[in-house]
Amino acid sequence: MTIYNRPVKTAATRKGEKARRRWSTALRSSAFRHLSPVEVMLNEEAAIGDLRQHPGQERAAWTTMRVRIDQAALLDLLRQRHLRNTGKELSRAEALAAIMSDGLEALVNRDEFRA
Numbered sequence: 001m002t003i004y005n006r007p008v009k010t011a012a013t014r015k016g017e018k019a020r021r022r023w024s025t026a027l028r029s030s031a032f033r034h035l036s037p038v039e040v041m042l043n044e045e046a047a048i049g050d051l052r053q054h055p056g057q058e059r060a061a062w063t064t065m066r067v068r069i070d071q072a073a074l075l076d077l078l079r080q081r082h083l084r085n086t087g088k089e090l091s092r093a094e095a096l097a098a099i100m101s102d103g104l105e106a107l108v109n110r111d112e113f114r115a
Contacts, residue, residue: 003076019088023097030101034108036115062093 031040047063067075075095082090090098107113 020091020094023090023094023101027097027101027104030104034105039115 028040072092075092078095078098079090079092082088082095
C-alpha cells in the first residue's frame with residue numbers, strides 16, 4: 001500500500017476551472033435527475049445561508065466535514081488510480097463528488113432514502 005503523494009508542478013496539476021468542476025457538475029445533474037430540483041436548490045440555499053459568516057458574503061463554496069480514516073483512505077486510493085490511469089490529479093472533493101454522482105441513483109431507490 002502506498003500513501004497518496006500529490007504531484008507538484010506537473011501536467012497532472014494543471015486543470016482549468018471547467019475541468020476542475022466536472023464532477024461537481026455531474027453530481028448536480030444527477031441530483032436534478034433523481035431528486036426534486038426545487039428540493040435540491042432549497043437545501044443548497046439553506047447550506048449556503050448557514051455558512052455565511054459576514055453580511056454581504058455572496059456565497060460560501062466550501063465547507064469542512066470530518067470523515068473516518070477508512071473513508072479518507074478510500075478517497076486517496078481512488079485519487080491514486082485516477083492519476084495513474086489519466087495522468088490528471090483529482091482533489092478529494094472531486095473524488096467524493098464522483099462517488100456521489102455515480103451512486104446517487106442507487107441510494108435514492110433504497111427505502112430509507114425515498115421521498
